[in-house]
Amino acid sequence: MKFPVYTGPLLVALAYCHPVVGANTTDTPPTLQLSTTSEFNFQFLIALTDATTGGADIAPVLGAAKDIKAGDMASFAHQFYKLANATKAQAEDPSNAFGPINVRDTWFSAAQYFRRADFYGHRNWSNPLINKLWEEQTAAFNKGLAALSSPGKRVQIPAKEGNFTIEAIWYSAPDSDDRKLPTLIIGNGFDAAQEDSYHQFVAPALARGWNCITYEGPGQPTVRRNQNIGFIPQWEKVVTPVVDWVFSEKADVVDANSLVLIGNSFGGYLAARAAAFEPRISATVLLGGVWDAYAAFSSQFPSEIIGLYEAGNHTAFDRLIHQLRDNGKLPVTAAWGVDQGLWSFYTHSPSDFLTLSKGFRLKEVVDKMSAPVFVGDAEFENFFQGQPQLVKDALGDKGTLHRFNGVAGYHCQTGAGQELMRTMFAWINKTLNQ
Ligand SMILES: *[C@@H]1O[C@H](CO)[C@@H](O)[C@H](O)[C@H]1NC(C)=O
Ligand SMILES: *[C@@H]1O[C@H](CO)[C@@H](O)[C@H](O)[C@H]1NC(C)=O
Ligand SMILES: *[C@@H]1O[C@H](CO)[C@@H](O)[C@H](O)[C@H]1NC(C)=O
Numbered sequence: 001m002k003f004p005v006y007t008g009p010l011l012v013a014l015a016y017c018h019p020v021v022g023a024n025t026t027d028t029p030p031t032l033q034l035s036t037t038s039e040f041n042f043q044f045l046i047a048l049t050d051a052t053t054g055g056a057d058i059a060p061v062l063g064a065a066k067d068i069k070a071g072d073m074a075s076f077a078h079q080f081y082k083l084a085n086a087t088k089a090q091a092e093d094p095s096n097a098f099g100p101i102n103v104r105d106t107w108f109s110a111a112q113y114f115r116r117a118d119f120y121g122h123r124n125w126s127n128p129l130i131n132k133l134w135e136e137q138t139a140a141f142n143k144g145l146a147a148l149s150s151p152g153k154r155v156q157i158p159a160k161e162g163n164f165t166i167e168a169i170w171y172s173a174p175d176s177d178d179r180k181l182p183t184l185i186i187g188n189g190f191d192a193a194q195e196d197s198y199h200q201f202v203a204p205a206l207a208r209g210w211n212c213i214t215y216e217g218p219g220q221p222t223v224r225r226n227q228n229i230g231f232i233p234q235w236e237k238v239v240t241p242v243v244d245w246v247f248s249e250k251a252d253v254v255d256a257n258s259l260v261l262i263g264n265s266f267g268g269y270l271a272a273r274a275a276a277f278e279p280r281i282s283a284t285v286l287l288g289g290v291w292d293a294y295a296a297f298s299s300q301f302p303s304e305i306i307g308l309y310e311a312g313n314h315t316a317f318d319r320l321i322h323q324l325r326d327n328g329k330l331p332v333t334a335a336w337g338v339d340q341g342l343w344s345f346y347t348h349s350p351s352d353f354l355t356l357s358k359g360f361r362l363k364e365v366v367d368k369m370s371a372p373v374f375v376g377d378a379e380f381e382n383f384f385q386g387q388p389q390l391v392k393d394a395l396g397d398k399g400t401l402h403r404f405n406g407v408a409g410y411h412c413q414t415g416a417g418q419e420l421m422r423t424m425f426a427w428i429n430k431t432l433n434q
């Protein structure tokens, strides 16, 4: 091998959702680790977090975690598939079908375990599990949705510019009596599904009397699978039709002065971009701030490797990345980052992926953002490290930078949903009441 660096953690990540040490450069993570593979630890934390909103049970997740071999993505997928199957069997057992809460919790948990089982499975695009696990998670989630006191409703919204359909789920605030209420529009980033958003944002928002709509666009789980379209930088083509739909279909229950757009993870770029073109948004919440995707992605490679790409030697760069991946030389976070990056940007070429990512920069449009913006930063952010500050600087007085520290300092505040929600809703309340 020409490059001597692969044995160490130098090629730390092509990852947008993992917790290794970043802005805080100590090697001590702020929580007890459930795996020596930090990426797995982060996935366990996601599953455990969702237990607080009825999307998992704790001991079953820890039981799966116990049997997963460190560093082994197939083992991770297998154990969660097993747990998902077992939970589905409990949901289908007629002796458990007592009332909507039994139904809702068990199916939402099964759905979550199917999503975890899918997480590392996007390397081989022909793998039939990519669709099979998603059909399972969708069917399970739909049973949970239908059992909510105010059932969530799936909607398909055709894009007006571009040949794709947005997949969304509308949730009415419970007991709203047809009053006009504040409404969240929630979008994820590089990997998470709108079903994840139910547990992260929707359940806490419904409890506070908000309506919600979650959505997925190109590159995101359902649109990537069913319509074969990768990420596009012009995210207004996704969000504006969602806002149009809200005002045409839900005008009677939506307070037009309290429409808040949330972008999670890489969605921190996507939502910011859309907000620049959408004057009907009252406020925007970015968790966290993303200024320049290429700067973040490219900085994850050792200089010898990214040097090949930057010198224009794309053939050699692609060959090298594929070789490292095929020979099992990449640590889990980097291996997953390559697999997910190629799949979600719809290309088989790592250099193509990097070139496409250059379109995702806020600089050209940030001046057009007019509503107030909350910019989240995280102490242990390693991926978009430093970028929330750049977003805040460009926004000036329109931006509020908030750094989540310590145990709330993982990417997307994973594991600290209460701190995230109370901080976010307090800011929203203050901002909308000004
Ligand atoms: C970094 O994180 C460690 C572990 O959570 C903590 O003890 C330390 O105070 C942090 N350092 C800084 C500079 O924030
Ligand atoms: C889960 O159940 C399906 C049948 O629906 C089966 O094909 C699959 O092998 C099971 N997975 C595991 C890990 O048990
Ligand atoms: C990808 O999956 C398909 C379907 O299971 C299989 O036929 C093919 O051999 C796999 N490709 C690789 C490179 O493993």
Ligand SMILES: *[C@@H]1O[C@H](CO)[C@@H](O)[C@H](O)[C@H]1NC(C)=O
Pocket: 163, 227
């Ligand atoms: C739009 O996409 C559909 C399905 O992917 C395809 O059949 C159709 O030809 C496309 N239309 C245009 C105008 O590209």
Ligand SMILES: *[C@@H]1O[C@H](CO)[C@@H](O)[C@H](O)[C@H]1NC(C)=O
Pocket: 308, 313, 316
């Ligand atoms: C590209 O890189 C490879 C591997 O380092 C090298 O053998 C080849 O000569 C380079 N090609 C160009 C056009 O620089």
Ligand SMILES: *[C@@H]1O[C@H](CO)[C@@H](O)[C@H](O)[C@H]1NC(C)=O
Pocket: 182, 258, 428, 429, 430, 432, 433
């Ligand atoms: C903000 O909080 C105040 C006081 O609790 C409440 O009356 C008001 O309805 C809240 N506004 C929004 C937009 O949530």
